[in-house]
Amino acid sequence: MTGVEREATRARGAAPGFKVAILGAAGGIGQPLSLLMKMSPLVSTLHLYDVFNTPGVVADLSHTNTSAVVRGFLGNDQLGPALDGMDLVIIPAGVPRKPGMTRDDLFNINAGIVRTLIEGVAKHCPRAIINIISNPVNSTVPIAAEVLKKAGVYDPKRLFGVTTLDVVRANTFVADVIGVDPKMVDVPVLGGHAGITILPILSQATPKFTFTDKEVAYLTNRIQNGGTEVVEAKKGAGSATLSMAYAAAKFAESCLRALQGESGIVECAYVDCEVTELPFFATKVRIGRSGIEEIYPLGPLNAHEREGLEKLKPELHESIQKGVKFVQNPPAPKS
Numbered sequence: 001m002t003g004v005e006r007e008a009t010r011a012r013g014a015a016p017g018f019k020v021a022i023l024g025a026a027g028g029i030g031q032p033l034s035l036l037m038k039m040s041p042l043v044s045t046l047h048l049y050d051v052f053n054t055p056g057v058v059a060d061l062s063h064t065n066t067s068a069v070v071r072g073f074l075g076n077d078q079l080g081p082a083l084d085g086m087d088l089v090i091i092p093a094g095v096p097r098k099p100g101m102t103r104d105d106l107f108n109i110n111a112g113i114v115r116t117l118i119e120g121v122a123k124h125c126p127r128a129i130i131n132i133i134s135n136p137v138n139s140t141v142p143i144a145a146e147v148l149k150k151a152g153v154y155d156p157k158r159l160f161g162v163t164t165l166d167v168v169r170a171n172t173f174v175a176d177v178i179g180v181d182p183k184m185v186d187v188p189v190l191g192g193h194a195g196i197t198i199l200p201i202l203s204q205a206t207p208k209f210t211f212t213d214k215e216v217a218y219l220t221n222r223i224q225n226g227g228t229e230v231v232e233a234k235k236g237a238g239s240a241t242l243s244m245a246y247a248a249a250k251f252a253e254s255c256l257r258a259l260q261g262e263s264g265i266v267e268c269a270y271v272d273c274e275v276t277e278l279p280f281f282a283t284k285v286r287i288g289r290s291g292i293e294e295i296y297p298l299g300p301l302n303a304h305e306r307e308g309l310e311k312l313k314p315e316l317h318e319s320i321q322k323g324v325k326f327v328q329n330p331p332a333p334k335s
């Protein structure tokens with residue numbers, strides 16, 4: 001049997017599992033995320049797409065003796081084959097922040113990248129579950145929704161903005177304060193994914209703990225500025241990549257377990273919902289075989305959290321509108 005035949009046999013069904021594409025797979029998040037997905041027993045086929053260096057990443061990753069078959073796709077001409085038949089598409093493509101920048105400063109470059117990639121998803125795998133990582137998430141998810149609507153294939157149950165890193169950070173920082181293993185902690189983080197739109201709900205944290213006002217102020221500030229903490233520590237060399245790959249793999253794994261039929265999978269994610277008057281909001285969702293099966297209300301908030309909620313709404317509204325307008329009234333091309 002030739003190598004190609006052997007690969008075809010494995011891809012055909014020797015390893016049962018899902019087909020997953022990572023768009024932006026050669027980047028700082030994309031590479032460790034590709035490794036983590038290659039290690040997942042739930043993945044049978046892993047497609048790595050980027051505009052740069054995918055052959056190198058695939059050559060490297062394909063030597064790992066896990067059962068997923070990995071294939072590389074380079075440049076826009078190969079976007080279609082990269083997406084054909086995928087069950088889950090994870091998108092970390094786009095530029096990261098440098099010190100002094102906000103996530104919204106990435107809009108001008110990343111909005112167009114996400115639009116093009118989602119046009120590909122609409123055409124080649126419109127039923128796939130989509131996990132968007134590219135910033136500004138508060139705007140790129142509405143962009144994706146508008147592109148899918150334009151193509152007539154929008155299913156809000158299948159589109160997720162990945163905010164898992166906010167939950168991962170919240171769990172870690174809270175565990176440090178209360179002195180337990182971070183694995184035991186679960187803190188819902190609602191709202192969006194930028195500065196004050198990141199709303200940790202410490203009053204709903206498990207295990208139950210009574211935080212002092214000083215601890216609430218410290219934790220809220222650290223969780224809201226966790227991304228900036230990493231951007232500043234990296235001094236111009238990018239933003240969070242390893243913790244993001246960990247968070248993205250955790251979220252993707254939840255989506256795949258749900259697709260496989262496992263029940264009771266609940267995650268926070270930035271989704272199309274009506275838990276507030278805003279059209280998108282990060283909240284707890286239950287994921288099942290067809291995507292989101294239940295959207296949970298925000299739950300009881302204390303006075304401090306209610307104040308944070310009201311404060312974040314204008315900024316989140318503006319970011320959502322900016323994304324929607326980018327697709328509905330695209331800026332004129334520069335001559």
Ligand SMILES: NC(=O)c1ccc[n+]([C@@H]2O[C@H](COP(=O)([O-])OP(=O)(O)OC[C@H]3O[C@@H](n4cnc5c(N)ncnc54)[C@H](O)[C@@H]3O)[C@@H](O)[C@H]2O)c1
Nearest residue numbers: 024026027028029050051052093094095096133134135244
């Ligand atoms: N949601 C979150 O919590 C979260 C966390 C961390 C980073 N991010 C965001 O993720 C994005 C990626 O960050 P990174 O550190 O991996 O950046 P990076 O620059 O290291 O990697 C980005 C990759 O995207 C690729 N790319 C660029 N244009 C593309 C296109 N049109 N099609 C396919 N691939 C393309 C690049 O070639 C590169 O390999 C940034 O926007 C960053 O802000 C989000």
Ligand SMILES: O=C(O)C[C@H](O)C(=O)O
Nearest residue numbers: 097135226227228239240
């Ligand atoms: O902070 C960033 O720019 C990247 C990401 O959104 C993060 O939260 O780490």
